[in-house]
Amino acid sequence: MRWWDRCTMTFRALFGRSAAGARLDDELGFHLDKQIAENIAAGMNVEAARYAAVRSFGNPALLREQTRASWSWGWLESLLHDVRYSVRTLWRAPGFSVMAIVVMALGIGANVALFTVVRGVLLKPLAFREPGQLFTLYEADSHHKGHNGNLPVAFGSFTAWQSATRSTVEMAAVSPWQDYNVSAEGGKLPEKVDVAWCSWNFFSELGVTPALGRDFTEAEDGPGAAATVVLTNSFWMRRYSGDPGIIGKSIWLDAKPYTVIGVLPPSFVFSSAFGGNTLQIWLPVKHEAPPSLLTTFEHHEFLVIARLSHGVTLPMLVDQLAALQKQIQISHAKPAVHDGATGHSMLDDSVENYKTPLYALLAATGCVLLIACMNVASLLVARTAARGKELAIRSALGGGMLRLMRERLMESLLLSAGGGALGLMLAWGALQWLARARGDMNRVEAIHIDGVVAAFTLGVIAFSALFSGLVAAFSSGGKRLLATLQESSRVHSGGTARAGLRRFLLVLQVGLTVVLLVGAGLLLKSFQRLRSSDVGVPVDNVLTMHVSLPEARYKEPVQQVAFLEQLIERVRAVPGVQAAGLASVAPGEGWNGDHAMTVVEHPPLRSNEVPDLLVRGAEPGYFAAIQLPLLRGRIFTRDERLERAHVVVISQSAARVLFPNEDPIGKHLRTTTEDTVFEVVGVVGDTLWNVNAPMMPTLYWPLYGNGYSVATIVVRATHDVESLALPVQKVVSQLDPDLPVSDVMTLREAIGKTTVDSEFDSLLVLAFAVIALLLAAAGLYGVLAYLVTQRTNEIGIRIALGAQRESVLRLMLADGLQPALIGLVVGLVASAVVVREIRSMLYDTEPLDPGVFAAVAAMLLAVAALACIVPAWRASRLNPMQALRME
Amino acid sequence: MGKPNDLVQGTLDLLILKTLRPEAMHGWAIAKRIQQISGEVLQVQQGSLYPALHRLEQQGWIRGKWQESETGRQAKFYALTAAGRKQLEAETANWNRLSAAINLIVSEA
Incomplete structure (x- = not known):
């Protein structure tokens, strides 16, 4: 009681x-x-x-x-008193308060939003059982580096790895690059979906239990087994409206029936450095993959997910596998067999590509917050100075130093808390926008505002309050009590000492702003370069779309070719189509396969010197439709197809690599894997496969007859090519109503998709830099305006004694620009060091780009001059009589 | 004459608790009672009495209740609670120990 x-x-x-x-x-x-x-x-x-x-x-x-x-509750009472007092003083200066809160809200909001993203994407453990024990393994090769040195794994190697480490490591292979056509059924449209093949133990290794039904059994993961499929939750909800009766029913994939045995939980998302978060359907690998793929060491189609037993470390495992892979390479000495292995934690693997950009953005928002705090501190210092007399009188009457300091802190705490509340709303809005704008980013679904983020927000608020409050509190030094009390309008040294602190803050602010501006400038320049980089063909008014023929219905190559030929003839007949062609992939749209090629007429090369060429299938009309210039020889003829399809057209750079100083026409190339020989008939211009990546030598062979069941339709028009999308799709569905058309977009859009990272990063950093620049300008203006008010009398006397107005203007401008100049130098030096960190984000742009540095310096000086000119001009226009009378 | 300032910290609490033991009474009566019983030696000043009463009330050792006083006017009567009774015993024992010890030293010379 x-x-x-x-x-x-x-x-x-x-x-x-x-x-x-x-x-x-x-x-x-x-x-x-x-x-x-x-x-x-x-x-x-x-x-x-x-x-x-x-x-x-x-x-x-x-x-x-x-x-x-x-x-x-005594302490609370005095706290409430402080709060009341602070609210009242802030209320009395609404302009100052609103300004300070908005500044803080920008700083805090940007930080909270970025922290939420970094936490969700980079820091939160994956939603699997014991995610710390999960690793993604790759092959590696001492001769070529591929994607950050990570090369996909051949199934033969996987099998060897698995049996060598069976006792300590559980391994599963995943191939997230497959796609299948889902047939039209029950009034639903046919569609092409992203599919992964996986080992039967994949889900149990991750610790994922299906939400409905079950996952694969070992028996189902084999060539003779009944066809089974596991659906992702989103696909099940979208296409089958979450009907639990789907278990045990059949769905048609590539015109073959598959029994649905399970539906994954909504929380299951697979992502890797090679994508994966768009996967809709999972199939057992050994049931799906052709038998040759399951034994080869040369076709690299898989990622390996490994769960390590406790006591086994990644370096130990990688050493063991690298040694094993070296053995494999020695016993199967083919150019496409790699000689090493590597691995990362599964989390690192899926977020590797976002690490540098996200941390760079977080650093940028950190700078914005620091600048915001300094601005608010500077405003508070100005207020403290303006209230110098009041504070001095209160100290003289016995107001305790700590008590007065507590009031300063309370003011800045209120401002920070107000800013924090507003900032949290800003952050929430920003995250909503981000989730929509960057749905392509791995783990974007893990981004939520949660308890940790709330704690982070409180921490940022406390930091901002302490930082700006303490700076302001210490600047109000009670020691000069008497001096302050005696300070009258005729003594003029009072304000300058305090302005010294503000000047120092200003130097830091300008320095940070310069760093941000330089970063933004470099990213923007890199983005510009990227946008204007030439993929090798005119990209305007070109429409591309994908079709893929299910093998079950189009079994024989003859059937496939007949269908594709009929299709492209009908597309060409659509009104408005200027030219149309078929290829396996359009320029700038991705890697899409490569082959190591040797020249039959040349002496054999050592296996690691055999050049690797990108390979595309093309139909004769493609080159004209995409406007790829023919440089030598000829392109394929219409009858070079099927068994007569052993002719190739190579790109200019491939000609340089394979046939230095000789005529390639009439020479022969041999693939190292299938041992087929092709005759070179022509040379065409170079194209980029990805605008972010260096150009690769490329080879084209006939689409008709080299085993292509997928094709990209390329349509060129003189104008409004988008309006052709519907008529062309209609042509496809007239030919085969079950055939889905996917990725309908213009070539410019397709290329834009690969530059979205760069666009996103550069625009965000630019936004932060602009905020920083505005804050710094406001800070410059504030300090100089304050100095002018402080020195009104002095200036009045100067003018009364005959000082020229121009010299007053010059004096005040010099006063204001001095911290900006020092800050500029500090910032440029700091930038030169910092920009090295973002080198990996830059495309065709040097970190120490003199143009960017010069532009930033010029822009900063212009803004600083603009911010200073108003108070300086006002000072030079002072009426001396009025100034001298002013108390 | 003992001034409140001379009272050992905590002693006032003991005096109040002891005074309230037989019956509930208001502040004025408490001060008077302490004065009478101590033979006018101890005079409790209002400046110490009321903060002490409110502190004891916060501690839960006494409980205040507004009642009609002997003159018919409303006054706040303080009564000992069960916890207060325990506290009184503890403080009395403590005081006895302390004063006996001090006595030993003082009477030595």
């Missing part, structure tokens, strides 16, 4: 303060009356009795204070 009594007491004391105060007055009044009554009884007259009683009573206000202090 006692704690209950205490609680009710405490709460009554807290919430019934005024009532409690009145009761206390009653109680003390009763005591006083008793004393008076006693005094009267002792023989005094009424007046004297009252005086005596009051005298003995002491100071009633003090007594009340002391008693109230015993109501355990």
Whole structure:
């Protein structure tokens, strides 16, 4: 009961303060009356009795204070008092308060948003059982580096790795690059979906239990087994409206029936350095892959996901596998067999590509926050200076140093808290936008505002409050009490000392701004380069779309070729189509396969010197449709198809690599894997396979007859090519209503998709840099305006004594520009160091690009001059009489 | 004459608790009672009494209740709670130990 009594007491004391105060007055009044009554009884007259009683009573206000202090909420009361006082002072300067809160909100909001992204994407563990034990393994090769040195794994190597480490490591192979056609059924449209093949133990290794049904059994992961499929939750919800009756039913993939055995939980998302978050369907690998793929060491189609037993470390495993792979390379000495292995944690693997950009963005927002804090600190210092007299008087009357400091801190805490609340809203909005704008980013689904983010927000608020509050508090140095009290309008040194601190903050601010501007400038320049980089063909007014023929319906190459030929003839007949062609992939749209090639007429090369060429299938009309120039020889003829398809056209750079100083026409190439020989008939221009990546030598062979069941339709028009999308799709569905058309977009859009990272990063950093520049300009303006007010009298005297207005203007400008100049130098030096860190984000741009540095310097000086000119001009226009009269 | 300032910290609490043991009373009566019983040696000043009463009330050792006083006017009467009774015993024992020890030293010379 006692704690209950205490609680009710405490709460009554807290919430019934005024009532409690009145009761206390009653109680003390009763005591006083008793004393008076006693005094009267002792023989005094009424007046004297009252005086005596009051005298003995002491100071009633003090007594009340002391008693109230015993109501355990004393500290809160004085805190509330501080809050009330601070709110009132801030309220009295609404312009200042709104400005400070908005500045803080920008700083805090940007940081919270970026932190949320970094935490969700980079730091949060994957949603699998014991995710720390999961690793992604790749092959590596001492001769070529591929994607960050990570080369996909051949199934033969996987099998060897798996059996060598069976006792300590659980391994599963995943091939996330497959796609299948889902047939039209029950009124639904046919569609092409991204599919992964996986080992049967993949889901149990990750610790993922299907939400419905079950995952694969070992028996189902084999060539003779019944066809089974596991659906992702989103695909099940989207296409089958979450119908639980789907388990046991058949769906048609590439015109073959598959039994649905399970549906994955909504939380399951697979992502890797090679993509994967768009996967919709999972199939057992050994049932799907052709038998040759399952034994070869030369076709690299898989990632290996390994769960390490406790006690096994990644370096140990990688050493063992690298040695094993070296053995494999020696015993199968073919150019496409790699001689090493490598691996990363599964988390690192899926977010590797985002690490540098995200940390760079986080650093940028950190700079913005620091600048915001400095700005608010600088504003607070100015206010403290303006209230110097008030503070001095309060100290003189006994106001404690700590107490006064607490008030400063309370002010900055209120500003930061207001900014934080607003900032959190900004961050929420920014994250909503981000989730929509960057759906392509791995793990974007893991980004949420949660408890940790809330704690981070509070931390940032506390940091900002302490930083700006303490700077302001220490600048109000109580030591010069007397000096401040004596300071009159005729003494003019007072303000400058404090402006010194603000100048120092300003130098830092300008420095940070310069770093941000340089970073933004470099990223923008790199993005510009990327946008204007030439893929090798005119990209305007070209439409591309993908079709893929299910092998079950188009079994024979003859059928496939007949269909594709009929298709492209009909597309060419669509009104508005200027030219149309078929290829396996259009320029700038991706890697799409490569082959090591040797020249038959040349002496054999050592296996690691055999050049690797990108390989594309093309139909004769493609070169004209995409406007790829023919440089030598000829392109394929219409009858070079099927068994007569052993002719190739090579790109200019391939000609340089394979046939230095000789005529390639009429020479022969041999693939190292299948041992087929092709005759070179022509040379065409170079194209980029990815605008972010260096050009690769490329080879084209006939699409008709080299085993292509997928094709990209390329349509060129003179104008409005987008309007042709529907008519062309209609042509496809007239030919085969079950055939889905996917990735319908213009070539410019397709290329834009690969530059979205760069665009996103450069625009965000630019936004932060602009905010920083505005803040720095505001800071410059504020400091100079303050100095001018402080020196109004001095300037008045100067002008009265005959100083030229121009020289006053020059004096004030120099005063304001000095910190900007120092900051600029500091910032440029700092940038030169910092930009090395973002080298990997730059395309065709040197980190120390002199143009960017010069442009930033010029822009900063211009903005600084603009910010300073207003107060300086005002100073030079002062009316001396008015200035001297001003107190 | 003992001034409140001379009272050992905590002693006032003991005096109040002891005074309230037989019956509930208001502040004025408590001060008077302490004065009478101590033979006018101890005079409790209002400046110490009321903060002490409110502190004890916060601690839960006494409970205040507004009642009609002997003159018919409303006054706040303080009564000992069960916890207060325990506290009184503890403080009395403590005081006895302390004063006995001090006595030993003082009477030595």
